[in-house]
Ligand SMILES: Nc1ncnc2c1ncn2[C@@H]1O[C@H](COP(=O)(O)OP(=O)(O)OP(=O)(O)O)[C@@H](O)[C@H]1O
């Protein structure tokens with residue numbers, strides 16, 4: 326059971342605990358199971374947990390990402406091939422179904438399979454039978470399938486893009502992982518977990534924790550990339566803070582953020598301001614000043630409060646920038 330301890334599933338929100346409970350229950354059944362959820366929600370970890378909690382735990386856990394291979398390759402990967410079945414097939418090769426015999430087969434990105442492959446998978450589920458590509462012998466296997474997808478399979482089945490009968494068989498039980506934004510209580514435990522791990526990898530003896538500002542930033546973010554994105558952001562934050570012996574206060578959600586990013590945000594800023602025109606009567610001069618202040622603040626932030634870069638960014642000289650900063654009493658932002 327070492328594998329389980331190596332990769333703990335962190336989370337304490339009620340919805341996540343409920344999922345864990347279902348995982349333990351479904352693990353005991355000798356039936357296919359589907360794990361569904363947005364990108365980065367932990368589908369692969371959950372699939373592994375299902376296998377290692379099941380009676381098959383000491384048998385093989387074989388994985389295959391169905392989106393990573395072209396159709397014909399996917400078929401030979403799954404079902405194997407006989408020698409001479411196609412050019413280059415000099416020897417018989419066992420497919421993943423045979424390798425997973427008595428264990429579990431994790432089929433990731435399952436929605437990306439062709440009609441033909443789906444038909445063969447259905448036959449394995451129904452009768453435990455398959456033929457290798459280029460072979461006539463029927464081979465018996467005993468494999469539990471754990472499928473995963475971030476797509477809406479019932480909708481695909483309705484559109485005729487996924488076999489409804491296969492979906493029916495696969496969906497004996499379905500575990501749907503909630504996105505991270507729906508389980509706020511999990512954010513800090515996960516962040517601490519990844520930070521401690523990263524600190525260890527970097528040879529630090531201690532992780533100093535996150536400052537209150539950093540915690541607020543982490544808690545307020547929507548995490549479209551879910552746990553995977555959180556892991557990356559936290560690891561980057563720990564790495565960036567290397568050498569400061571204090572709580573982490575800087576969180577960078579977008580490593581590509583730069584005023585010099587080609588085609589980046591900086592180019593369309595003036596347009597943003599223009600669409601924000603006031604509808605009612607207003608003081609023209611004061612409004613212009615407000616726009617100037619917001620452009621200045623924005624540029625300073627983007628250039629990390631470096632005045633030389635900010636001046637360059639705004640197409641003005643250093644002295645002109647200093648003049649504006651004094652005029653609007655913004656010098657305290659940098660001095
Ligand atoms: N509850 C959790 N506790 C600890 N680590 C987690 C948890 N959930 C996800 N992770 C980590 O987040 C990353 C993404 O998880 P995983 O690969 O399982 O997601 P996924 O749903 O399969 O994503 P994708 O749809 O992109 O394939 C991995 O590094 C995984 O270890």
Ligand SMILES: [Mg+2]
Pocket residue numbers: 368369433
């Ligand atoms: Mg995955």
